[in-house]
Amino acid sequence: MLSFSIVPYCSIDFIHCNLSKVDVYAIQVDNETFAKVIDGKRVAKDIREEIAVEISKMKEEVGIVPGLAVILVGDRKDSATYVRNKKKACDSVGINSFEVRLAEDSTEEEVLNHISKFNDDPSVHGILVQLPLPSHMNEQNVLNAVCIEKDVDGFHPLNIGRLAMRGREPLFVPCTPKGCIELLHRYDIPIKGKRAVVIGRSNIVGMPAALLLQREDATVSIVHSRTKNPEEITRQADIIIAAVGQPNMVRGSWVKPGAVLIDVGINPVEDPESARGYRLVGDICYEEASKVASAITPVPGGVGPMTIAMLLSNTLLSAKRIHNLR
Numbered sequence: 001m002l003s004f005s006i007v008p009y010c011s012i013d014f015i016h017c018n019l020s021k022v023d024v025y026a027i028q029v030d031n032e033t034f035a036k037v038i039d040g041k042r043v044a045k046d047i048r049e050e051i052a053v054e055i056s057k058m059k060e061e062v063g064i065v066p067g068l069a070v071i072l073v074g075d076r077k078d079s080a081t082y083v084r085n086k087k088k089a090c091d092s093v094g095i096n097s098f099e100v101r102l103a104e105d106s107t108e109e110e111v112l113n114h115i116s117k118f119n120d121d122p123s124v125h126g127i128l129v130q131l132p133l134p135s136h137m138n139e140q141n142v143l144n145a146v147c148i149e150k151d152v153d154g155f156h157p158l159n160i161g162r163l164a165m166r167g168r169e170p171l172f173v174p175c176t177p178k179g180c181i182e183l184l185h186r187y188d189i190p191i192k193g194k195r196a197v198v199i200g201r202s203n204i205v206g207m208p209a210a211l212l213l214q215r216e217d218a219t220v221s222i223v224h225s226r227t228k229n230p231e232e233i234t235r236q237a238d239i240i241i242a243a244v245g246q247p248n249m250v251r252g253s254w255v256k257p258g259a260v261l262i263d264v265g266i267n268p269v270e271d272p273e274s275a276r277g278y279r280l281v282g283d284i285c286y287e288e289a290s291k292v293a294s295a296i297t298p299v300p301g302g303v304g305p306m307t308i309a310m311l312l313s314n315t316l317l318s319a320k321r322i323h324n325l326r
């Protein structure tokens, strides 16, 4: 029979942290310790509820409704799903959403024209162009065209540049890395003075995640495709953010006992038993790593839902800033 108990995990200094009355504990089953699951789906739901309350007050008190414009180019199924989910999330909190869908063979100029209209539209407070764009388009030109006051994705080079500089503040922080840090905060996981390793250096996740961790006073290393013996570096980390797009790359042996693991990877792997024919796995081998870490995000249900929650949060922030509201 399974013996089951809950033990505080002591090797890093969060022993007993509150998250809306949920404690961060590792769980012991039959003398094996399992990491606490960091429940992004639940935190994202809490955040959506907080945002909905603020928006309904805003509507009532000053008659302003935040608006988000989304541009989707092409027919990638995953992108269409994310855009659909963004619209649903907007509806659920009371944000107006505007959507433009363009064919795969649309021109860059068409995209730029739509951005320009949304830049000038006072009912739009946030603009995002779903990535990736078709390969014939220049992503840099497109992202540069979004005015920084409405850049709720935080991808404009001015926002990224400010994020990188001491003493400067970006208007927006990219949603996925912001969601990773928000999860650490909401689970009261200390960052200051900790060793953090970010795996991956993409513009939309790895690089801004490393900058954010540094702003939180972590000592940050970045592991990438040219890093020699990455496991020697990850084994020193108190916090790992994995954002590399390689299924199960981070094995249990790569993880320091008690480390906190944030898995950004969403990788489809074939699974004939699943209705979709595939299932999603992260960049971290959950089965192995959850026996070594003190806390871990699952895939799905970890960072993914936080990305959309942070988009709603950035859109609300934008509406407040544009209308000089507190």
Ligand SMILES: Nc1nc2c(c(=O)[nH]1)N[C@@H](CN(C=O)c1ccc(C(=O)N[C@@H](CCC(=O)O)C(=O)O)cc1)CN2
Pocket (backbone or CB within 6 Å): 081, 082, 128, 129, 130, 131, 132, 153, 175, 176, 204, 266, 280, 299, 300, 301, 302, 303, 304, 305, 306, 307, 308
């Ligand atoms: N303009 C942008 N493009 C892209 C971004 C972005 O932040 N801005 N990020 C990703 C895609 N993305 C949002 O756009 C996103 C990815 C995943 C999820 C999510 O909730 N995933 C679920 C699983 C979903 C499933 O079952 O298929 C999870 O992890 O639980 C939300 C948003 C690239 N493009």
